Amino acid sequence: MTSNPLPPIWTAYKTIRYSLKMSQKSFKAAHLVALLNHLDFIDKRGAESYYTIKQSKTELDDFTDLIDKPWAESYNAIKQSQTELDDLFVVALWATFERFIRDYLQLKAEKLKSVSPDTLAIPLYEHFHNEVESCSPDEILKMLKGTLSVDLLGYAIEIVKYRDWVVQGRNQPPAAQIEAKSTYDTLNEIINKLTHGSTNRHLR
Amino acid sequence: MNDEQEKQLFLERVNQLFSEIKTWFRDDFKIEQQIIDVTESLGTYRARALSINSLQGEKLADIRPIGARVIAADGRIDIKGWLDTENLYFFISAPTTTLRVSIGSLPAGTIVPRTQIYKGVEVNGWYWIDNQRAHLLNKELLFDLISHVSDYDF
Numbered sequence: 001m002t003s004n005p006l007p008p009i010w011t012a013y014k015t016i017r018y019s020l021k022m023s024q025k026s027f028k029a030a031h032l033v034a035l036l037n038h039l040d041f042i043d044k045r046g047a048e049s050y051y052t053i054k055q056s057k058t059e060l061d062d063f064t065d066l067i068d069k070p071w072a073e074s075y076n077a078i079k080q081s082q083t084e085l086d087d088l089f090v091v092a093l094w095a096t097f098e099r100f101i102r103d104y105l106q107l108k109a110e111k112l113k114s115v116s117p118d119t120l121a122i123p124l125y126e127h128f129h130n131e132v133e134s135c136s137p138d139e140i141l142k143m144l145k146g147t148l149s150v151d152l153l154g155y156a157i158e159i160v161k162y163r164d165w166v167v168q169g170r171n172q173p174p175a176a177q178i179e180a181k182s183t184y185d186t187l188n189e190i191i192n193k194l195t196h197g198s199t200n201r202h203l204r
Numbered sequence: 205m206n207d208e209q210e211k212q213l214f215l216e217r218v219n220q221l222f223s224e225i226k227t228w229f230r231d232d233f234k235i236e237q238q239i240i241d242v243t244e245s246l247g248t249y250r251a252r253a254l255s256i257n258s259l260q261g262e263k264l265a266d267i268r269p270i271g272a273r274v275i276a277a278d279g280r281i282d283i284k285g286w287l288d289t290e291n292l293y294f295f296i297s298a299p300t301t302t303l304r305v306s307i308g309s310l311p312a313g314t315i316v317p318r319t320q321i322y323k324g325v326e327v328n329g330w331y332w333i334d335n336q337r338a339h340l341l342n343k344e345l346l347f348d349l350i351s352h353v354s355d356y357d358f
Binding site for chain 1: 243244245270271273274275276277280286287288289291293301303304305307308310314316317318319321322333336355
């Protein structure tokens with residue numbers, strides 16, 4: 001597996017983000033139309049009598065309360081969803097990236113199958129394959145130390161820490177303020193360097 | 205650079221941008237300044253934030269510092285309107301950077317070569333990112349971003 005798996009996730013993120021924005025616009029538009037219609041209704045009745053005006057004012061208060069609450073609730077729910085969405089996609093981007101790196105390393109280790117003697121080749125390969133499968137994200141990244149620039153690895157470690165912060169309940173401030181866009185750009189850069197750099201010759 | 209110096213440098217960069225914004229939009233918007241708490245791994249500290257309102261008084265956007273510690277950059281400010289949020293990042297054009305985490309035998313604080321993830325970073329400053337390209341913030345760009353997050357037609 002050598003193709004970059006991150007762009008489809010990024011497209012999904014942008015699509016959902018856009019849909020949330022459209023929902024917000026729709027809620028606001030519907031709210032304004034309803035409010036204007038009601039004000040127009042009150043205006044027509046306004047001249048009838050003081051009593052009617054007073055009654056209308058009460059109706060307006062009730063109506064505004066009724067209209068504002070769902071609008072505010074929808075608005076806040078969507079705003080909260082956007083924050084949650086960002087964190088969920090940081091987790092998803094990391095999970096996909098991590099799988100890619102494990103596959104990448106296991107593919108690189110295919111050469112172990114050709115070591116001599118044959119009786120050693122398969123156990124050696126299987127041992128490395130299993131080690132890569134079970135080792136921690138930090139250990140995986142350490143294997144790339146000579147292949148990638150150290151600052152990129154540092155960014156990746158910060159993303160892991162943020163992922164941990166999200167999945168472990170967001171108790172303390174995270175090590176770095178991270179959102180989906182910079183996560184995607186950073187992990188995408190790492191994958192591009194791995195697949196388009198000199199190290200990709202064996203993968204093709 | 206210790207945590208306090210890192211924080212002060214971030215605040216200095218934020219304040220410098222805010223001064224520019226006030227100059228840029230002197231005639232276009234009503235700009236209010238507030239003091240907010242910023243919480244990040246450097247701690248909780250006070251920072252300036254701006255609220256951008258139309259000349260008719262409609263609130264368009266809040267411009268708030270988020271933190272000095274972000275990945276691949278040296279600070280983040282968010283422009284938040286009722287509809288959307290855009291991020292600004294402080295990028296440095298220097299060839300080196302400081303590790304914030306230890307990697308193998310390299311401890312945090314080690315100076316290492318910098319990988320510039322985004323194209324277009326030629327001077328130190330606040331940038332907006334689009335399609336992996338960094339755009340240096342100027343008056344026109346900020347105008348567009350405020351319009352985008354607030355859905356406000358100027």
